[in-house]
Amino acid sequence: MIRPTAGRGNAGTLHFPDVSDLADPLLEVEDLVTSFRTTRGTVHAVDRVSLTVNRGQTLGVVGESGSGKTVLSRSIMGLLPARDVLRSGTVRFAGHDLTAMEPAQLRQVWGAQLSMIFQDPMTALNPVVRIGRQITESLRLHLKMDRKEATATAIELLRSVGIPSPEQRIRSYPFQLSGGMRQRVMIAIALACAPRLVLADEPTTGLDVTVQAQILDLLAAMQQERHMAVILVTHDLGVVAKRADDIAVMYAGRIVERAPTRTLFAHTRMPYTRALMDSIPRLSDPSGTRLRAIGGRPPDLIHPPTGCRFSPRCPYVQDKCREADPPLRTAGSPDHLFACWFPLVDGVPSGPSGSGQPVTLTTNGAPNNAVEAPAS
Amino acid sequence: MTGPAATPGTNAGSAAEAPVMLEVEHLVVEFRSGKERVQAVSDISFEVRTGETLGLVGESGCGKTTTGRALVQVQPATSGSVRFQGQDLGRLSKRELRKTRTRIQMIFQDPISSLNPRRRIRDIVAEPLAIWGTGSAEERAAQVRSMLESVGIDPDTAGDRRPQEFSGGQCQRISIARALMAKPSMLICDEPVSALDVSVQAQILNLLADLKAAFGLTMVFIAHDLAVVKNVSDRVAVMYLGKLVELADSDDLYRSPAHPYTEALMASIPEPDPEHVSTHEPLTGELPSPLNPPSGCRFRTRCPYVQDRCASEEPPLREVSPGHQVACHFPLRQLSPVPERPAATTV
Numbered sequence: 128m129i130r131p132t133a134g135r136g137n138a139g140t141l142h143f144p145d146v147s148d149l150a151d152p153l154l155e156v157e158d159l160v161t162s163f164r165t166t167r168g169t170v171h172a173v174d175r176v177s178l179t180v181n182r183g184q185t186l187g188v189v190g191e192s193g194s195g196k197t198v199l200s201r202s203i204m205g206l207l208p209a210r211d212v213l214r215s216g217t218v219r220f221a222g223h224d225l226t227a228m229e230p231a232q233l234r235q236v237w238g239a240q241l242s243m244i245f246q247d248p249m250t251a252l253n254p255v256v257r258i259g260r261q262i263t264e265s266l267r268l269h270l271k272m273d274r275k276e277a278t279a280t281a282i283e284l285l286r287s288v289g290i291p292s293p294e295q296r297i298r299s300y301p302f303q304l305s306g307g308m309r310q311r312v313m314i315a316i317a318l319a320c321a322p323r324l325v326l327a328d329e330p331t332t333g334l335d336v337t338v339q340a341q342i343l344d345l346l347a348a349m350q351q352e353r354h355m356a357v358i359l360v361t362h363d364l365g366v367v368a369k370r371a372d373d374i375a376v377m378y379a380g381r382i383v384e385r386a387p388t389r390t391l392f393a394h395t396r397m398p399y400t401r402a403l404m405d406s407i408p409r410l411s412d413p414s415g416t417r418l419r420a421i422g423g424r425p426p427d428l429i430h431p432p433t434g435c436r437f438s439p440r441c442p443y444v445q446d447k448c449r450e451a452d453p454p455l456r457t458a459g460s461p462d463h464l465f466a467c468w469f470p471l472v473d474g475v476p477s478g479p480s481g482s483g484q485p486v487t488l489t490t491n492g493a494p495n496n497a498v499e500a501p502a503s
Numbered sequence: 504m505t506g507p508a509a510t511p512g513t514n515a516g517s518a519a520e521a522p523v524m525l526e527v528e529h530l531v532v533e534f535r536s537g538k539e540r541v542q543a544v545s546d547i548s549f550e551v552r553t554g555e556t557l558g559l560v561g562e563s564g565c566g567k568t569t570t571g572r573a574l575v576q577v578q579p580a581t582s583g584s585v586r587f588q589g590q591d592l593g594r595l596s597k598r599e600l601r602k603t604r605t606r607i608q609m610i611f612q613d614p615i616s617s618l619n620p621r622r623r624i625r626d627i628v629a630e631p632l633a634i635w636g637t638g639s640a641e642e643r644a645a646q647v648r649s650m651l652e653s654v655g656i657d658p659d660t661a662g663d664r665r666p667q668e669f670s671g672g673q674c675q676r677i678s679i680a681r682a683l684m685a686k687p688s689m690l691i692c693d694e695p696v697s698a699l700d701v702s703v704q705a706q707i708l709n710l711l712a713d714l715k716a717a718f719g720l721t722m723v724f725i726a727h728d729l730a731v732v733k734n735v736s737d738r739v740a741v742m743y744l745g746k747l748v749e750l751a752d753s754d755d756l757y758r759s760p761a762h763p764y765t766e767a768l769m770a771s772i773p774e775p776d777p778e779h780v781s782t783h784e785p786l787t788g789e790l791p792s793p794l795n796p797p798s799g800c801r802f803r804t805r806c807p808y809v810q811d812r813c814a815s816e817e818p819p820l821r822e823v824s825p826g827h828q829v830a831c832h833f834p835l836r837q838l839s840p841v842p843e844r845p846a847a848t849t850v
């Protein structure tokens with residue numbers, strides 16, 4: 128599994144093979160931990176997260192605001208503040224360990240191999256630089272284009288993301304564009320150097336539904352054309368339901384369920400995932416249908432609850448949930464992981480607590496063992 | 504929140520006979536910048552009946568906020584009228600208007616910036632009382648406490664804190680509490696959940712339903728997501744580039760949309776179901792500039808069903824079935840049968 132990594136201090140040109148020569152997984156994150164030291168205490172924003180993304184695939188990362196999605200994306204990119212950050216774990220990308228790289232090496236990777244679309248395009252774009260230049264800069268740096276070639280490419284890119292009259296638009300400043308247009312420009316910048324993986328952190332949150340659908344379709348079309356992998360981060364399971372191959376659900380800094388998309392929706396195990404699905408209003412429900420909202424709020428990441436972190440809000444909580452931390456494990460299908468002592472089976476909790484069947488569980492990699500009875 | 508389990512859609516039948524609370528006729532709102540004139544709202548008419556929730560849905564920039572602001576007279580109407588409980592708000596004196604305005608309150612999209620960052624929560628919520636309320640300081644404090652409790656905020660821990668210390672969802676609860684302190688009969692909600700994530704959105708939508716029942720409110724609910732609007736509204740008005748293009752009962756609108764734009768809005772909603780197959784193409788292109796709206800039907804530049812007539816003739820809003828109005832020359836749903844003509848036309 129371990130491949131040669133770019134060693135520390137080696138600031139020479141990194142070698143990235145062609146996409147077709149690459150092996151899967153393209154991205155392999157293992158036991159990633161990111162904490163921030165603050166005056167109030169240590170914020171455990173990302174806690175032992177592991178995930179993989181294959182070439183050309185889409186992974187959806189879903190969770191409420193404050194669950195650690197942005198910190199996870201930034202940790203994968205290596206875009207974290209220099210001070211008061213504690214981190215561990217590895218991020219292997221196309222055979223290179225990004226966590227071991229010097230800033231100079233990371234800059235070779237950003238944009239060219241790996242790029243990010245930020246939650247708020249207004250703050251991510253430089254407000255005093257014309258959008259054309261924001262695209263050509265990266266083309267000239269990474270693809271060594273001359274000014275003329277870079278400008279022509281920028282115009283083509285803007286056209287391909289659906290910006291009308293791009294020849295004029297390259298001279299606009301970000302504030303002269305609507306929210307949807309700015310997000311298109313962000314996508315054009317992120318895609319300029321044909322990266323293999325794009326991290327899109329809530330690329331459509333705050334945009335209206337029609338623009339959202341357009342931006343997501345655009346991203347999907349670009350992905351297909353370029354055989355690019357995408358990590359699509361969102362708080363809305365509806366956004367990834369038809370767009371992701373796999374979904375990882377995040378709660379309080381951890382991944383609590385992960386499965387191929389259809390499996391996740393058809394055989395939801397984790398009560399939190401179910402609760403996220405249920406809180407979305409459906410057009411097909413009669414007007415006035417009461418929403419099944421999750422009570423309370425995600426926990427404070429300085430003092431997360433002991434045991435299962437969802438236990439203070441879980442409708443199926445048992446004593447055992449508060450005492451012991453449920454590990455990520457599988458039941459039946461090996462690519463469906465979840466962290467819950469009483470996983471749902473057909474919508475009802477398993478074990479003596481509910482009417483559902485007990486499930487045979489497998490701790491990741493370990494042999495089968497039946498679920499224990501709750502302590503109560 | 505332990506209010507009654509209100510279901511806002513269930514009173515649709517009775518609301519149809521309820522008296523009209525708000526009547527908007529030929530409302531036009533224009534903005535001038537230099538020589539240019541932008542018509543943000545172009546001649547819209549609708550009414551809101553006592554006890555109902557009317558949803559207003561449309562894309563960013565179509566004029567929803569401007570309409571909401573004109574209803575509470577923060578934005579003067581260029582022409583047309585807004586009548587609230589029979590009074591023409593545009594004709595009231597400043598003093599009368601200030602008094603009437605407390606009965607129509609508005610809450611906004613960005614919950615955090617709509618609260619004064621320097622003030623404490625208890626003072627923010629007490630603002631309407633400080634302006635209008637009589638009663639002693641203790642009585643006011645008690646009213647603030649009970650209002651904070653009814654929106655799900657603990658007055659003991661929250662009262663002395665300031666808005667930045669709260670999440671978006673909590674700030675929205677606080678702005679709702681402030682709006683309700685004035686004891687309004689009507690609440691205008693401008694995208695109250697658009698900035699919130701889905702789980703907080705569900706909490707706030709349920710809270711609004713509970714408060715509506717508990718305080719006997721009539722509501723106008725503005726949003727861009729038709730699934731959200733439909734959930735809370737008895738009737739829905741669909742707006743496009745300053746015009747109303749369709750108006751119907753929520754469930755009727757969903758079952759049989761008559762305007763091509765409504766159909767496209769429905770196709771844009773991200774359904775949380777991987778097996779769901781959308782039967783319509785989502786919208787392409789952007790909303791045209793209101794500086795220079797398309798001739799005839801304003802939707803024609805993006806309409807998949809456009810015909811020659813759509814460019815030359817503006818479609819009027821007319822009824823396709825009782826209570827269901829649409830502005831389209833070729834509605835997706837058949838018009839109600841036209842009353843038969845006298846026999847003179849037959850040979």
Ligand SMILES: Nc1ncnc2c1ncn2[C@@H]1O[C@H](COP(=O)(O)OP(=O)(O)OP(=O)(O)O)[C@@H](O)[C@H]1O
Nearest residue numbers: 534541543562563564565566567568569570727793
């Ligand atoms: N003060 C103003 N001066 C000039 N034009 C304005 C002003 N306020 C709004 N407009 C214009 O009026 C139109 C309608 O704006 P409005 O804010 O009502 O839209 P909206 O439907 O609420 O959109 P959103 O979903 O973005 O909130 C837009 O074209 C907008 O640019």
Ligand SMILES: Nc1ncnc2c1ncn2[C@@H]1O[C@H](COP(=O)(O)OP(=O)(O)O)[C@@H](O)[C@H]1O
Nearest residue numbers: 163170172191192193194195196197198199428
């Ligand atoms: N630079 C930082 N210093 C301290 N805490 C931070 C920092 N960045 C993020 N956090 C905290 O980490 C947690 C996760 O944040 P974030 O990843 O932004 O959540 P999400 O993107 O899921 O909404 C939050 O509690 C947030 O306040």
Ligand code: SF4
Nearest residue numbers: 435438441448467468
């Ligand atoms: S472990 Fe217990 S508290 Fe946690 S999600 Fe499962 S049932 Fe709920």
Ligand code: SF4
Nearest residue numbers: 800803806813831832
């Ligand atoms: S009037 Fe014509 S362009 Fe307008 S919505 Fe109807 S069919 Fe489409």
Ligand SMILES: [Mg+2]
Nearest residue numbers: 196197246329
């Ligand atoms: Mg975030």
Ligand SMILES: [Mg+2]
Nearest residue numbers: 567568569694
């Ligand atoms: Mg608005």
